[in-house]
Amino acid sequence: MSAEFPFPCCRCGYCCLVETCPAGQFFFGVGRYSLCPGLSFQDDQAVCQIALIDLEIIGGGAGCCIKARAVKGDKVYDFASLPVDLKKDLAQALRRRKAA
Ligand code: SF4
Ligand code: SF4
Numbered sequence: 001m002s003a004e005f006p007f008p009c010c011r012c013g014y015c016c017l018v019e020t021c022p023a024g025q026f027f028f029g030v031g032r033y034s035l036c037p038g039l040s041f042q043d044d045q046a047v048c049q050i051a052l053i054d055l056e057i058i059g060g061g062a063g064c065c066i067k068a069r070a071v072k073g074d075k076v077y078d079f080a081s082l083p084v085d086l087k088k089d090l091a092q093a094l095r096r097r098k099a100a
Pocket of ligand 2: 009010012013014015016046065066087
């Protein structure tokens, strides 16, 4: 696995909810901060319509790509290294906010 993506992807969908990737912007004609029309969730796992056709188009499969830092109290966490359940909880909270 690449040193750039040392943590596995749990398909929480957070990255796609935060912004639409270049491939999504191109294929769906939406802006970076528009909700990607290619994103859906099945059994709480993110599904990308483009990846279903060809994973290489979106460069998926390398690992978690979120470089964000999460701060709780005086501790700083790397999003990619968070436990799977916490990643999914954060993604669900963002989904609810985007749907409101
Ligand atoms: S095209 Fe796929 S990888 Fe890109 S933002 Fe949309 S759902 Fe995510
Ligand atoms: S935020 Fe990380 S773990 Fe979640 S879907 Fe994106 S790459 Fe995978």
